[in-house]
Amino acid sequence: MRVVTIPSKGRLELAERPKPKPVDDQVLVRVAAAGLNRGDLWQLAGGYPPPADAPQDIPGMEFAGTVEAIGPAAKRLKVGDRVYGLVGGGAQAEFVAAVEGHCAIVPDGLDLVMAGAVPEAFITAHDALFTSGGLRDGQSILIHAVGSGVGTSALQIGKAKRCKVAGTARSPEKLARAQELGLDTAIEIPREVDAAQLIELMRPVAGSINAVLDLVGGDYLAADVEAAARRGVIVMLSTIGGDLAKVNLRTFMNKRLTLRGTTLRHRPKAEKEEAVSDFARDLGPLFASGALRPVVETVVSLDNMLDAYELLRSDKTFGKVVLKIV
Amino acid sequence: MRVVTIPSKGRLELAERPKPKPVDDQVLVRVAAAGLNRGDLWQLAGGYPPPADAPQDIPGMEFAGTVEAIGPAAKRLKVGDRVYGLVGGGAQAEFVAAVEGHCAIVPDGLDLVMAGAVPEAFITAHDALFTSGGLRDGQSILIHAVGSGVGTSALQIGKAKRCKVAGTARSPEKLARAQELGLDTAIEIPREVDAAQLIELMRPVAGSINAVLDLVGGDYLAADVEAAARRGVIVMLSTIGGDLAKVNLRTFMNKRLTLRGTTLRHRPKAEKEEAVSDFARDLGPLFASGALRPVVETVVSLDNMLDAYELLRSDKTFGKVVLKIV
Numbered sequence: 001m002r003v004v005t006i007p008s009k010g011r012l013e014l015a016e017r018p019k020p021k022p023v024d025d026q027v028l029v030r031v032a033a034a035g036l037n038r039g040d041l042w043q044l045a046g047g048y049p050p051p052a053d054a055p056q057d058i059p060g061m062e063f064a065g066t067v068e069a070i071g072p073a074a075k076r077l078k079v080g081d082r083v084y085g086l087v088g089g090g091a092q093a094e095f096v097a098a099v100e101g102h103c104a105i106v107p108d109g110l111d112l113v114m115a116g117a118v119p120e121a122f123i124t125a126h127d128a129l130f131t132s133g134g135l136r137d138g139q140s141i142l143i144h145a146v147g148s149g150v151g152t153s154a155l156q157i158g159k160a161k162r163c164k165v166a167g168t169a170r171s172p173e174k175l176a177r178a179q180e181l182g183l184d185t186a187i188e189i190p191r192e193v194d195a196a197q198l199i200e201l202m203r204p205v206a207g208s209i210n211a212v213l214d215l216v217g218g219d220y221l222a223a224d225v226e227a228a229a230r231r232g233v234i235v236m237l238s239t240i241g242g243d244l245a246k247v248n249l250r251t252f253m254n255k256r257l258t259l260r261g262t263t264l265r266h267r268p269k270a271e272k273e274e275a276v277s278d279f280a281r282d283l284g285p286l287f288a289s290g291a292l293r294p295v296v297e298t299v300v301s302l303d304n305m306l307d308a309y310e311l312l313r314s315d316k317t318f319g320k321v322v323l324k325i326v
Numbered sequence: 327m328r329v330v331t332i333p334s335k336g337r338l339e340l341a342e343r344p345k346p347k348p349v350d351d352q353v354l355v356r357v358a359a360a361g362l363n364r365g366d367l368w369q370l371a372g373g374y375p376p377p378a379d380a381p382q383d384i385p386g387m388e389f390a391g392t393v394e395a396i397g398p399a400a401k402r403l404k405v406g407d408r409v410y411g412l413v414g415g416g417a418q419a420e421f422v423a424a425v426e427g428h429c430a431i432v433p434d435g436l437d438l439v440m441a442g443a444v445p446e447a448f449i450t451a452h453d454a455l456f457t458s459g460g461l462r463d464g465q466s467i468l469i470h471a472v473g474s475g476v477g478t479s480a481l482q483i484g485k486a487k488r489c490k491v492a493g494t495a496r497s498p499e500k501l502a503r504a505q506e507l508g509l510d511t512a513i514e515i516p517r518e519v520d521a522a523q524l525i526e527l528m529r530p531v532a533g534s535i536n537a538v539l540d541l542v543g544g545d546y547l548a549a550d551v552e553a554a555a556r557r558g559v560i561v562m563l564s565t566i567g568g569d570l571a572k573v574n575l576r577t578f579m580n581k582r583l584t585l586r587g588t589t590l591r592h593r594p595k596a597e598k599e600e601a602v603s604d605f606a607r608d609l610g611p612l613f614a615s616g617a618l619r620p621v622v623e624t625v626v627s628l629d630n631m632l633d634a635y636e637l638l639r640s641d642k643t644f645g646k647v648v649l650k651i652v
Contacts, residue, residue: 252585255587
């Protein structure tokens, strides 16, 4: 089978590999499409190794496709099912072996290629908002990097749950597109901004936010604390804006805030299974009805995968970049 | 009635005041003893105003005593009951009016003066460990300032729940006394220490702690992150060591940690009621059996209240300073 591979740090190539065999409770999926993620760029740069039980040199953490074969302990799925799901790595390939419990049925009416853009972004957003963030319907959310895959997903989920959604981005174009998806409060962040300026920019939502989804980190944490309502929750999902952050613990304490750090890729199998099944149960019907849809900047064929990576790196995308495999 | 009063910032005097009347669901308590808290020092310094519905110039957030009269909507307590509990202020007085739901019955066998040292420390520690910290029996705890009122309470609760308890203090004497209470791992913190040194000092417990009770803040946060196990919870209860803290968000995220800020004094009435009743239900039997006991550095009479405040300020106390009122 054809695969994307990282033969060494910083190099990205197409290669031929033997088709994996589904063992235990795995299923073999013929991949239709695989979404790209920032984690793929980090892996390419050598800084984000996949879990030990995943292919080490084939990137790809999510996929959509058709079940081709069933492992001996798999019970729920059958050959021919349209599925999407998560793997520790190896999804950017014609076939991938995935744990059955990390797959969900693709709702009717959702195109299989577009479905490749769903799992990472929507499972992460759903888990962050509800499991980590404790969000309840109708509350207020702030999403940093609202134009990202996770951002556009969280925005749509928030609107589907009657939440008031504020979002930040560095470009007015991304914010305008987010407003088309229902964004209530758009906050443009200029380049070269410090913590004090970020705090000032939070003025329209200061003290009002029940759950912050922070995909930036660094100085944004100070802004999160400012934006948060009493007993608000800040969910830290990425630190692309800096690993080190300053926080005013006195304010944090007086507002009785919660900061949670979370990642999806390195969770134990059972916890990942729970996140996938929570997502499928809660959001499946919303995909079926069209209330949710993956926001896809572009679909790129496997042959042009270098372009897809280049585009992702540009930070100019709104929503996801999807690799069409078949 | 005689009261301690703060007539102006930094001044502390004894004065005469009219006896309060219990309204609504309040009870009037003849105070036997009132524990001193660091919050009293902050209030004296002008930086920690009591809630609006509490006496503004009479300090005291906890008390033990005997019910003297019942408000019209109070249902559970009766005249003569031995009670201890929380108020927003006003406890350092011969009588205090307290919300019935913020009082609990003092277990038989617990001396009423010693009981005055219990509420703030044990309710705070219990709420921090279980409600905020999500601690389960048998897990590992790290307590900063283990010799404080909250620290010695959390240590005893931890040992009663079969937890492994590590603790820090600035003096070997305090650590030795904490070891007598069952402290498993004692970590002495030198004066003038920075974040890097604090991280280094966490080596004996690095990566092993399920719940950190941080009563210091500032640079200690970096040490908390180092000490925490995967999915650990850091509960921030005080920032005496500094309001501003640096945190490595990448590590925080990869360990999937939670940081919670919490305070007791400014909670809404119903939430405070819940904390008090959780404490009474869970710890009442342990006080009755003698498994828990308030750690009291000294009991000072009302006439010598200036000495009590001076002693608290000295930071040389192990456990609580209690003002004996009657």
